[in-house]
Amino acid sequence: MTEEVVVTGIGAVTCHGGGTDALWQAMTAAGIRLPDRPADRLAEMDLPLMNLVPDPDLSAERAARFAAAAAREALADAGLDPDTLSGDGSARAAVVVGSCMGEPGTNERGRGDGGWTPPFRLAGGLAEELGLYGAAHDVTTACSAGGYALGMAVDMVRSGEADLVLAGGSDAYSRVALGCFNRLGAVDPERCRPFEQERAGTVFAEGAGMLVVESATSHRARTSTRPRTGTRPAGARPLRLSGVGWSCDAGHPTAPHADGEQIVRAMREALGGPGGEAGIGCVIPHATGTRIGDEVESRALHHVLGRRVRDVPVYSLKALLGHTGGASAALGAVAAALVLRHGRVPRNIPLDHQDPQCPVWLPQREPVALEPGRRRVLVNAYGFGGSNSSLVLEDAEAAENAEDAAAADGPAADRGRPATRGVAA
Amino acid sequence: MSLPIGIDGGLAVTGAALVLPPDAPGGRAQWPGGPPDDWFDHRTRLGPRGYKYLPAAAQYLLAAARGAAADGGGIDLVPEDRRGSALALNGALAGLFDRMDRQVAAEGGANALSPATAPYFAASVLGSRLAAEHGLKGFALTLAAPGTAALEAVEAGARALAAGRCDALFVGAAEHALPKGAGEPGEQGAAALVLEPPAAAEARGAAVHGLVRARSLHVPPRSLAEGAGRARLTATVTGALDRLLAAAGPGARAPEPHYVLDGSPVAALTRAAVDGVLAIRPAAPPTPGALAPGAPPGAVPLGAGSLAAAVGLVRLVTGEPGDRLLVVAGGRGHIAFVLLSALGRPPVRPHGPEREGNPC
Numbered sequence: 001m002t003e004e005v006v007v008t009g010i011g012a013v014t015c016h017g018g019g020t021d022a023l024w025q026a027m028t029a030a031g032i033r034l035p036d037r038p039a040d041r042l043a044e045m046d047l048p049l050m051n052l053v054p055d056p057d058l059s060a061e062r063a064a065r066f067a068a069a070a071a072r073e074a075l076a077d078a079g080l081d082p083d084t085l086s087g088d089g090s091a092r093a094a095v096v097v098g099s100c101m102g103e104p105g106t107n108e109r110g111r112g113d114g115g116w117t118p119p120f121r122l123a124g125g126l127a128e129e130l131g132l133y134g135a136a137h138d139v140t141t142a143c144s145a146g147g148y149a150l151g152m153a154v155d156m157v158r159s160g161e162a163d164l165v166l167a168g169g170s171d172a173y174s175r176v177a178l179g180c181f182n183r184l185g186a187v188d189p190e191r192c193r194p195f196e197q198e199r200a201g202t203v204f205a206e207g208a209g210m211l212v213v214e215s216a217t218s219h220r221a222r223t224s225t226r227p228r229t230g231t232r233p234a235g236a237r238p239l240r241l242s243g244v245g246w247s248c249d250a251g252h253p254t255a256p257h258a259d260g261e262q263i264v265r266a267m268r269e270a271l272g273g274p275g276g277e278a279g280i281g282c283v284i285p286h287a288t289g290t291r292i293g294d295e296v297e298s299r300a301l302h303h304v305l306g307r308r309v310r311d312v313p314v315y316s317l318k319a320l321l322g323h324t325g326g327a328s329a330a331l332g333a334v335a336a337a338l339v340l341r342h343g344r345v346p347r348n349i350p351l352d353h354q355d356p357q358c359p360v361w362l363p364q365r366e367p368v369a370l371e372p373g374r375r376r377v378l379v380n381a382y383g384f385g386g387s388n389s390s391l392v393l394e395d396a397e398a399a400e401n402a403e404d405a406a407a408a409d410g411p412a413a414d415r416g417r418p419a420t421r422g423v424a425a
Numbered sequence: 426m427s428l429p430i431g432i433d434g435g436l437a438v439t440g441a442a443l444v445l446p447p448d449a450p451g452g453r454a455q456w457p458g459g460p461p462d463d464w465f466d467h468r469t470r471l472g473p474r475g476y477k478y479l480p481a482a483a484q485y486l487l488a489a490a491r492g493a494a495a496d497g498g499g500i501d502l503v504p505e506d507r508r509g510s511a512l513a514l515n516g517a518l519a520g521l522f523d524r525m526d527r528q529v530a531a532e533g534g535a536n537a538l539s540p541a542t543a544p545y546f547a548a549s550v551l552g553s554r555l556a557a558e559h560g561l562k563g564f565a566l567t568l569a570a571p572g573t574a575a576l577e578a579v580e581a582g583a584r585a586l587a588a589g590r591c592d593a594l595f596v597g598a599a600e601h602a603l604p605k606g607a608g609e610p611g612e613q614g615a616a617a618l619v620l621e622p623p624a625a626a627e628a629r630g631a632a633v634h635g636l637v638r639a640r641s642l643h644v645p646p647r648s649l650a651e652g653a654g655r656a657r658l659t660a661t662v663t664g665a666l667d668r669l670l671a672a673a674g675p676g677a678r679a680p681e682p683h684y685v686l687d688g689s690p691v692a693a694l695t696r697a698a699v700d701g702v703l704a705i706r707p708a709a710p711p712t713p714g715a716l717a718p719g720a721p722p723g724a725v726p727l728g729a730g731s732l733a734a735a736v737g738l739v740r741l742v743t744g745e746p747g748d749r750l751l752v753v754a755g756g757r758g759h760i761a762f763v764l765l766s767a768l769g770r771p772p773v774r775p776h777g778p779e780r781e782g783n784p785c
Contacts, residue, residue, distance in 0.1 A: 042530035042531070043529070043530075044530060044531075044533075044534030045529065045534055045535035045536075046535070046536070091664060100547050100548075101546070102569065107519065107522065107523070108526050110530070114606060115606060115607055115608045116516065116519055116523075116603050116604060116606070116607035118515050118569075118570075119569075120515065120569035120570060121571075123570075124643055124757055124758055124759060127643045127645065127758070128643075128645040128646065131645055132643070132645075133642060133645075133661045134642060134643070135580070135640075135641045135642055135643065136641075136642075136643035136758070136759065137568055137570070137581065137641075138568065138569045139567070139568060140549055140568070141549045141565065141566060141567050142547035142548075142550065143547070145549075148564075151585075152566075152581055152584070152585075155581075155584045155585060155587075155588045155590075156584065159584055159587065159588070161584070174546070175529055176525050176526050176529065176546050177547075178535075179526075179528075179535035179538060180525065180538060180543040180544070180545075181543075181546075182535040182536075183535045183536065183539075183543045184540065184543050184544070246509075246564035246566070246590055247506070247562060247564060248510070248556050248562050248563065248564055248565040250505070250553075250556040250557050250561055250562045250565075251553075251557050252553075253544045254544045265506065383547065383549065384544055384547040384549065384550050384553070385547060385549040385550040385551075385553040385565055386553055386565055387549060387564070387565045387566075387567075
């Protein structure tokens with residue numbers, strides 16, 4: 001169980017469009033996006049709000065389509081041709097897809113064909129499409145599903161059961177899910193506003209993030225025998241998926257435990273033990289905009305990072321995308337890879353007033369350059385049912401090479417300044 | 426006796442239980458249209474208060490888990506942080522989703538939903554009460570797939586245990602009736618197992634039903650239209666099974682096969698491939714089992730959910746000792762195996778399968 005695990009390809013579909021380029025452009029633009037109203041005449045609820053992927057057909061297999069698009073981008077990014085992948089090595093290639101709702105549309109009134117179809121068929125569908133013969137797992141640990149999927153991928157590679165795992169998450173519009181979240185009073189009528197003092201819940205979003213997770217040995221073997229053909233930027237190296245931690249709050253079905261003990265444990269497990277936090281240069285939190293969740297995670301980050309919490313930038317991906325459910329950790333990992341590749345943490349979407357109960361550093365004016373030695377990104381994801389996951393993605397080579405510090409990305413203008421209004425910097 | 430440790434060495438099953446409807450009238454295995462709704466009384470099976478608003482599948486799962494713990498599963502002997510859960514489902518909440526959708530779309534809108542059941546739009550909430558009741562803080566993993574999810578849960582849970590994510594593991598599967606109009610009744614009931622490292626079970630003197638090793642794979646069903654695709658399935662199944670059997674030790678005898686299949690080409694080809702692998706090994710002596718070895722495909726039908734395979738597994742591990750292989754395959758391409766290795770001594774089952782079908 002010692003095999004090094006690397007991420008060699010990433011793919012994304014979000015409300016900002018298809019592809020990781022579109023995602024990075026949105027991250028760097030930091031523009032506010034107001035939620036959509038799904039064109040679903042049967043969505044009888046007070047706040048039918050969701051950030052939709054720009055794809056008008058609500059009836060078709062959206063989650064599968066998003067996952068497939070993200071997967072194909074990830075494979076190309078890794079320099080892998082699906083036709084090659086489906087050859088001799090296909091039995092050593094697995095798929096793990098996390099999703100809260102799977103493919104709900106076909107079973108929801110008026111959107112499908114009647115009858116009932118198993119909703120969790122995303123992994124099998126991808127394996128079928130790509131001609132893979134390894135395991136195909138659908139993971140449904142609510143909004144932490146993508147984190148669990150990546151953890152399973154790590155376990156599969158480290159145990160030697162797979163050389164390559166296409167892992168991530170995908171979720172699409174569900175009338176049932178949105179209705180239930182309305183009933184729980186958990187939808188923000190304005191937009192997804194994590195850490196905002198006036199936040200009022202979350203806003204769900206569609207999306208998919210997929211990553212090519214490989215054994216370092218396998219990756220070295222395939223890249224040493226033929227040139228890379230992918231779309232990854234020149235100079236971009238495989239990233240190390242160095243740790244994934246899981247835990248369970250084992251209590252309330254929807255609320256995190258107030259002491260944050262289990263989410264702290266998951267983070268520490270992902271960080272790899274004492275001292276693991278020292279190299280963290282960015283946190284992509286779970287924070288969805290719910291009052292308790294954001295507060296508990298903020299306190300937990302203080303526990304984990306200690307005094308360093310004041311100068312570790314937190315990047316709120318959900319403020320940009322909304323809450324992508326079972327895909328959120330996977331998209332968090334994709335965003336972490338982009339941060340590492342570009343060597344900087346984009347500025348956050350500006351807050352009106354940061355909640356003083358959430359004293360974390362959310363740079364809002366300028367991007368923050370990743371420093372050498374701090375090229376590790378922590379990604380958190382938590383879900384109903386108490387399912388918690390954290391993961392750490394890192395650029396180990398860059399951390400060892402100070403000259404690689406993102407030369408053209410400008411100064412770390414926010415570093416050293418008081419974080420934001422209301423933050424105990 | 427020193428026992429192997431880790432995923433390749435298999436995990437010890439120290440607790441197992443089923444919660445199933447009683448047999449249909451006339452001794453039939455399945456109720457036409459599904460069993461009656463009143464076969465499970467949560468008040469008598471779980472307690473007088475606090476369970477009324479749990480979805481039926483969550484109630485079944487709790488009852489099965491209590492049975493598995495009472496069967497000797499020592500999950501409560503390890504710290505809460507080291508107790509994991511790997512659950513399986515497929516259509517467990519489909520009926521609830523259908524009712525909620527009808528309410529949202531046509532019967533008062535989202536405001537008409539019950540706040541008690543609204544959190545279950547996330548299917549993994551099925552296990553939250555279980556996690557709370559048994560202090561399962563290590564992790565809470567939920568897998569969903571038609572047919573094979575329970576064996577995938579054994580596989581993924583064992584892998585996580587071997588990776589050090591927990592020291593003891595609950596594996597459960599639960600299902601409830603599918604909505605009307607689904608075209609089939611679905612499954613009802615739950616199964617639960619407690620898995621531990623063999624050394625831990627041995628150290629506490631636990632009765633061990635046997636060691637389990639699980640593997641799963643997926644074949645693209647469309648590929649089976651061509652000879653090359655069929656050959657690929659055979660090669661893949663053969664390779665996976667060879668590796669699984671090799672983990673049981675050199676010279677291991679062929680285990681007694683048991684099949685849970687549907688009528689698909691995937692199932693038929695999988696069975697043929699498995700038979701081919703086993704045919705070249707010396708056979709283990711036949712042992713009585715709850716599933717019928719040698720029965721034609723479809724004799725133990727793959728249900729609409731995750732339960733048929735889970736029931737088969739519990740029946741095998743609580744049956745007479747022997748080396749058995751459970752094979753599950755279905756038309757969507759999912760294939761899974763569990764190899765059960767006996768320890769050479771009869772299991773002790775103070776609360777074993779007699780709980781199955783207990784009509785309260």
